[in-house]
Structures are given as C-alpha cells and as structure tokens.
Amino acid sequence: MSRRILVTAALPYANGHIHLGHLVEYAQTDIWVRFQKLRGHDCRFFCADDTHGTSIMIRARQEGRREEDVIADMREAHLRDFAGFDIEFDNYGSTHSESNRELCAEFWAALRRADMIVARDVERLFDPEVGTFLADRFVRGTCPKCGTEGQYGDGCEKCLSNYAPTDLLNPRSTLSGATPELRTSTQLFVRIEDLHEFLGTWTQTSGALQPEIANYLQGHFLGEPLRDWDVSRPARYFGFEIPDSPGNYWYVWFDAPIGYVASTRDWCDRTGESLDGWWKNPDCEIHHFIGKDITYFHTLFWPAMLKTAGYQLPTKVHIHGFLTVDGEKMSKSRGTFIRGSTYLQHLDPAYLRYYFASKLGPRVDDLDLNLEDFRNKINSDLVGKVVNIASRCARLLAGRSLSAAYPEDGGLFREGAAASERIAAAYENCDYNQAMREIMLLADRANQYIDAQQPWTLRKDPARADDVQNICSVALNLFRQIAVYLAPVLPRLARQTGELLSAPIEHWDAAQQPLSGTPVNEFQHLLKRIEIEKVNAMLADSQDDLAKKEAPTAAAGAAVVGAEAAGGSGQDSGEWLEKEPLVADLCTIDDFTKVDLRVARVVEANHVQGADKLLQLTLSLGGDVRRNVFAGIKAAYAPEQLVGRLVVVVANLAPRKMKFGVSEGMVCAAGSGGRDVFLLAPDSGAQPGQRVH
C-alpha cells in the first residue's frame, strides 16, 4: 500500500555556507526520501532557508546591505551546494516569505485562542542614542561568570554559560557604543506548561522519538514545570512583526519550524495539492530529520504549536549526532572545517554520500569522517567491489546484448532478490550501515561468480561465445541489482547503470527481475578511485578559504606578535578571532590601570573535593600576602605541575563566593576551556608581587 510521507530536514541558517557537518543530515534525509520514492510511496521532501534573526541583521549591517540581499545570495549558494551533492527537494522555500508570514499569524492566533500567550514586563537594555531596545546580540560586555570581555548578551563564548543581557558587566551597545539603560519592555511568552501532560505522554509513548531522546527530555525538562517561552523581540529585528503587538517581532525560532509548513504550502500552490491533505491528514506521515542540538525546539515547542494549531504531530523526529573529522571537532586551523563547495571542487559527492551511509545508524551517535578510512572504504567497496563488477564484464559485451533468456546462475540473482526486504527494512529504520553491509555481501558474491567462471579464458575459444555472453549477462544483472539497492545513496550510479544496460532504474522492484535481451552500451568509467592528493588538496583549500576570509581582520588587528609565535611563517589561523572577535570598544590607559595584574607564585595547588573542573590555588604575591583562588583549569593542569611556577593574577578582582569557598582573584589564561587552557607566565626574572604594566 502506498504511503503518503512528508519529510523535512532542518532549515539551514542564511548566515553561513553549507559544510560537511550539515551534509550528514541532508544526505541522511535525501537517502531516506529517495528510498521511499523508489518504493513507490507518495513521499515529498521540504526544506527552506532560515532567514530571520539578529545574526542576519548584524551581517547585513557589516556588509552595508539589506537583509533581503544577504539572504538572497546565501539562498543561491545553498541551492548550488545541495544540487552538487544530489540533495533533491520537492520544494525549497524561505522563512522570509508571504506564505510563512501568513502561517505564523495562523499559529499565533491559535495560541491566543488557547490563551497560551502571556505578556510580561521584562527589564531590558535600551540604547538611548539609537532609541531602541537591544537584542541580546547587540549588547556586549564582560561575562558575569568568567570575566571574559566582549561577550554577547545571550551567553559567553568562552565559558559557554548563558545569562540575560542585563547580567553583563559593563554593557555597551554595539550599535552606538552607548551604555544601555534598563527599561521595561512588554514581552510575549508562550505558556507551554499548559501542555505539559500532553507533551509528557507524547514524548514518552508516541514512538516518535528515539529512546535516549525520550529519556533526555524526561530527565531535563519534563520533571519540572516547563518554562514559558519568550517568543517576541522588540524592534528593530529582522523578521515578521506580530500583528496584534506592534513593535514586536516573532523570535526566529518561532517562525523557523513553521517554515516547514510554508514550504509545503508553496509546493501545494504550485502543484494544486491540498495543504491539509498533508499537514492535517492522520494518514500522512510526517518525518523531521534534525541534529541533536535542536532537540528541545522540535520535541517540545514544535509539537505544542502543532497541537494547538490543529496540525498533525510528527510521526517521527529522527535525530542524528554531530560530524567529527579524524576524531576531532571540525577545526578551521586543521583544515577540517570543510565547506560543501570546497569538497565538490576536489571530490565526487557519491563518496561522501556512501561514506555517511556506511556509518549512519538509527541512533543519535556522532559520526566520524576518518579521512583514511574514507579513502579505503570508497576505494575498496565502491570501486574495488561494486563498480568493478561492471568494469570486468561490460566490455566483453559492449555493442551486443544481454542474453535473450536469463541464464542459469546457481540461484545468485534469486538470493539477491530475496535480500530486498531486509535491505528495505534497514533503510526504513535509518539503519543505513546495515543496508550497506548487506549490499556489499551481494557484491562479494558477484565477484566470486565472475572469478569462478573466468569469462576471459572462455573468450579465447570462439565456440564458447554464448557462454561468455551468458556469464556477463549474469554478472551485469547482479551489478544492476546492487545498483538498484544503492540507488537511494548513489542516484548517479543508478542512472549510469540504466544507460549502460538500456533500461532505466525507476523502482525498487527492478531488483526482483533480471533483464534480458537489452543492448549493452559502451562502458564508461562509473567512479574514480580517491587519490590521497585530492583529499590533501581539499584540506589545504579549506585552510585557504579561512585565510582569505580572515585577511582583513588580521591586517586591522595586531597580528605581529602572533607571526613571531608561529615561528616566522606568518600564517596563523584566524579561527580564534572568529570565535571571539576583537573588542570593538577602545579603552584608555586609565581603564587598563584599573585592572591590577600581578605576578604571583603558586605555593599550593589542590584538587577540590566534589568539583570536576576546579583547582584551588594558594598564590603568593610576595611577603606574607597570600591569595586563595579557584581556577577552572583542572582538565588542563595537574596540581603538582603548578606548584612553584609563576602566574599572572588579577589582584583587585572583587572576591567571589563560590560553592567551595571564596575566590580572591583570577589567574590569566588563554584557550577555549577544558583541556585547552594555557596559563600566562612571565619570562624568567619576574618576581612575585611585580605589577604587569
């Protein structure tokens, strides 16, 4: 029976290019959709650019352009990248569309009717010079937790803590540089606690979520009252103004998931389909594919919105993990932060689609792109095994035809046909690695068959020409069977196989019946081996992309010292400046001297009972002056490494009461945190107590 299936992948944000991390999801989703279509189901794949929010505003401002121009360019780039990877949408919309605006209004009205919108006065920062409330990203100041300067109002990029912009120390408007004032603004919230019981049941029993996700929600959110969701942002904000609340705009996370519906609606308008037949039809399955980072929105808020507005809830939310490259987070300085477009300049998209497929399972696990494994796997599985079957036999039959009747093959084709439902079940469950294993088994058998029959020997005897044709007919049919099973992953290979054997692959059941009598065309290379040089070139290019992008920043900043540190090569990564941009506000020498930096000697360093990240340090500032300081450096330093060494301490930092005692200063360090922490040290000769000027 044919199923009606609506599929979405998360909307990529219009502020950045598609990279290999994104592609895990789009490949996973595209494979699933192609599989369903090949099975004959009425399956449609909808996506869109996510275009609203403060980041787009900031970017537009920096580039001196309108937001609309920024998102139009990025949309074009996204579509180009997707096409390059054979990601095929039925519609690709935009959250900045009339259809989305109308649907947002519809959802909003439903929430109003359900009395789920509450207004509350919130103290917010206001820029008196520009005359506007400041969105989180327009306020910068010192992180109240770790003291890092130049942090945005929503959270600290260094210590990753979240807070309200009103918590920032020394806040400054990035619009005018003015010190913001605290003013009251009326803010709108969605009260989803009303749906707590419903969400509890849905997340735990509907089967829509992977078990580990259901547990996560139960443990993190559902055990206590659900917090109201702040969905309005005061002007100026790039988004849609809330119809019944002038001056307020919907927060980007409100309109983004509605973009799934809007994209569907655009498609319906174009094709004459009924939107309700997809989104309000209990017989239509709805599948969302997302990454684990946006679990919260898709498993609590979004179902609450759908439920309230009378839409169908997702049948499944398929959640995947992150991509790592060679076991590490993608890193710009190592060249492993790879854009889709950079990859495509060097390598075939089929490689990546197959590699991801061979590693993806139904769980939330992270996926590692090990570049050596990548090359081995593609070269041995796809080139050595699969494509090789065609390559060894097609030439012997080029210009002729497959045997008029399918020859005796010892049951090989039948066995392959019998694997159909096993492989299909694996695809259906997103267990692609299982499917790939099954398929490679078939490829092994085909190669064994060819090897045993030795058509190249028989060919020397003209009397055995029919035998050669029969053997090659079997092998090419086995090859075609494999190409059918791989078609969701490798659509180009399926198409090429159709051309080679003069019979397009249009349905999964093509693997059930062997072809006979069709012309065999001249064999063309189907897939090249991966050369290591290509991979290396891609990595080098990825670093270059970054260097070009960072060049203006480096020129404007003080990059001289860094060049020395790099051993004179002069080429340091701009990664860190990108993560934590230079503070725009200038400070005077007087500002600087407010901070009393001193050289100190670590006289004692201890683990703190019950603390995972803290070490307790006793610092000597010379004489009898001692300071007790807690520092979050446990992952990077052992206490015994520290005793005796010199550090730089902020000596006049206000004491802070912590869970384990009072901290009377802060030791200076660089790095992103965790193991990546590098304490500052003076050159030898410095003495405890000396001030750092």
Place this chain on the structure above:
RNA sequence: GGCGGGGUAGCUCAGUCGGUUAGAGCACCGGCUUCAUAAGCCGGUUGUCGGGGGUUCAAGUCCCCCCCCCGCUACCA
C-alpha cells in the same frame, strides 16, 4: 556531582529472545589469477568482549559495584 550514551581485533564497527569454537570490513601476511580503475579470488594472524562480583546448565548479552571516554547540566572569579 546529576542525567543520558558508550567501552567487543591495530582501525571502523556488527553481535537479535542469554545458547555451540565471539563476527564483518579495512589494514597486515602467504598463495592463486591477470578480464577489470595496481582491481579480483582463496587461505591465514589478531581479542583478559573496560574491571570485579552475582544469577544461570549456559553471560559480550541479565543484575550489582567500580574504572574510563563522549554529550548535556551544574561551581570553571
């Protein structure tokens, strides 16, 4: 610390309801083959299944304790 997920061959992983001698691919070694994109075929090596205890006729699998890794989260001034 709390919660979640893991720990199986050098690497990436599979192991269903507990059931024979714990598997696959890659890598490695030996042989065969030379039609094929230095591809293919046959054979071989590799494991205290994180550690310890328990239940059982039988434990990689179930239960308890501990160790380690990852993620989220909490004090990282």
